[in-house]
Amino acid sequence: MKLQDFLGKEEKWGFEAIAKDEELTRQIQILLIGLGLLEPPADAKFGPVTAAAIKKFQELKKIDEPDYIGAFTAKELIETKPDELPKPALKLGNDIASKIVKYMLAQNYQVFTGAKEYNIVYVEGIDGDWNLNSDTPNAFNDRRIVIEVVNGTPKIVDHWQATTEPGRYYTLNPMNPGGAARIKFGQYKAWAVGLHGNAERHEALVQVAPITVHRDFNKDYQRTGDKLDTGLFYVNQHWGYDAPSNDIKNASAGCLVGRMRQGHREFMSIIKQDRRYVANNDYVFYTTVIPGDDLLKKFPG
Secondary structure (H helix, E strand, O other): OOHHHHOOOOOOEEHHHHHOOHHHHHHHHHHHHHOOOOOOOOOOOOOHHHHHHHHHHHHHHOOOOOOEEOHHHHHHHHHOOHHHOOOOOOOOOOOHHHHHHHHHHHOOOOOOOOOOOOEEEEEEOEOOOOOEOOOOOOOOOEEEEEEEEEOOEEEEEEEEEEEOOOOHHHHHOOOOOOOEEEEOOEEEEEEEEEEEOOOOOEEEEEEOOOEEEEEEOOOOOOOOOOEEEEEOOOOOEEEOOOOOOOOOOOOOOOOEEEOOHHHHHHHHHHHOOOHHHHHOOOOOEEEEEEEHHHHHHHOOO
């Protein structure tokens, strides 16, 4: 079955029927991905996430075909272009959550706006009062933040002291001959729930897709002039073993690390409530890493 087969007919396929037709499911998923309502891949598996994306499309297009696809939904899915799809209005103020979302939009990063769709963001060189710090090497002076857009308004669900950079030990004694890994600012869809560590194994977000890092070959704790390296480097999002704020110790060789064990447990508890993870425990999370100085330069006040 294809969507074209619905046109001009009285066909009404409920979600259970669609789930049994891989060809139809894949076509629907490809169109929803193109409209930005569903994340790839189009795996031809119809589940709660695909169903929610269809409902969102019907809501945006004001189509009254609840829990099924008929001629109207089929026609609009086939014909609607991405720039024709109504977008929910974001209500952006001058608070830190709005500034971060503004920055992400300016960089053409994905911002997830659905209920229980969490945006994981690390801001480098900023404190919990949202003021810049000196961003000195070997310190937990960055921020791990979870943002949810609630009825169009960005809200900080919670935030924690963190580091996006390797500490002194692994900068001076890198695990890679090219130099310690320092993640390149940007957004990556690259982490899934798993386990990190050996001596103190714990639940974390583990890297499952390539990211890009700078290799600090000259050991100057800077990205400037460093060679880029893209791949799988075990850059996980884990806890920092309650290390002191001013000494990363061996807690990071380039991972995205929340300083405190308890704070990390809180972080994992929140993101595991993401509706996409609830629907699929293999869900791969996006994470965005941005420089605090550039954020507040572009969106001051």
